[in-house]
Amino acid sequence: MATVQHAVHDTHGAFEPSLFGTYSKKVGMWLFLASDSLTFGALLFAYSYGRISNPAWPTPFGKESIANATIMTACLLSSSLTMVLAVMAANRGDKPWVRNWLLATMFFGAAFTVLHAQEWTRLIADKMTPSGNPWSAVPLFGGTFFTLTGMHMLHVTIGVIYLGVIALRKKFLPVLLVLWALGFFLTPADSVFHYGIHVLLVGAVISAIVLFLKPKDYDANDVEVSGLYWHFVDLVWMFIFPLVYLMSTKV
Template sequence: MSQSELTMSTGHEVLMESSPYGMEKKKLGMWIFIVSDACTFATFLFGYGYMRVGSQNWGTPFEFSSILNGIIMTFVLLSSSLSMLAAVRATQAGQKASANKWLGLTMLLGTVFAILHLREWFKMIGEGWRLFYNPLGGAAQFGACFFSVTGLHLTHVISGVIALAFIARGYNQGRYDSSHVETAGLYWHFVDLVWMFVFPLMYLMNAAR
């Protein structure tokens, strides 16, 4: 589910006074989505753990260059969280120009992350890694786990960038306000947080020794 779907609600609630119990429903909806999505990621990571524990010849293929790439990716994604924060602040203060700058930077950093990640993927595919094949001769599950877990995360990053683009456009046209940007920010920080699990589990634990 993309961000834009969540914010598309028309809601005829304007007919009535807003609920006395209300927090902003978009924000609440995003929190609930995050709870659910966290379960989905947890399932993938549980499957990875199960495969890894159950295997006798689990490979640890990541050389220093891959780890370095991963560290750079982590840095980029963490920075994008900061710039997202700045974008939210700017929209709340009504500084349109500044908000656009920060939103742009966030999308740029997200794109850089995706490019770095895809570069890593293509490098591995070039080396012969497949969903069902391990060129180093270890457990074939490695490719399956790596590509599915990071693939799910990458899908989240890319859809996040696209959603941010929609939000930024709506914000500039005056259709969306700071609450939309803030809700998108929640999603973005969540994707960032997930990476803080994926990076150590997928990369650091599989660093070549």
């Protein structure tokens, strides 16, 4: 907490108190999340718009899909729990547990992504595409599904990389590269994830630039700010899950 002490000392008295009563980085993250929630909000409204104007919306998700999505939801919710525990540990100054809880969060996040990727693969094998699906004459079904969940999956992946950088710093780079290589070789060449996995490579490059340009020890505030992002990703799923999955349940 040395840096925090230093900052307070430095700014004492020279500036008006912050209008949001907290440190700038947290304000910045909240503002970003406000904007991002409008981005997701607009996508969800686009989905709902199509849903309302196409009464013959298909309901193909059987027990297996719903069970899978429910497990994914539980993963994300649990990752949020481990995330707040990481923040708590950071506030205590308990570095080993910060890292443990962050790794647990990343594990749940990664599990979510893997389960989701399997779901996508199944649906694609069932001939569902962005422009059509085998269950109905409403092409928006596939379009909205892939857009909403794809955008969310991208956010989760970025979140896992973000947490990895906070938890492990430069040690995370080789892990990320290995994951990328494994993902690239293990997914079949005709799978979307064969190319999608390059997100990890891009993430590794950006992380490397950040870590080498500004090598530093991440403090409790960085953990809290990364936590805000992570919880937001969880929050968005709370809307995608009922809209995309539960409203298309096959009974």
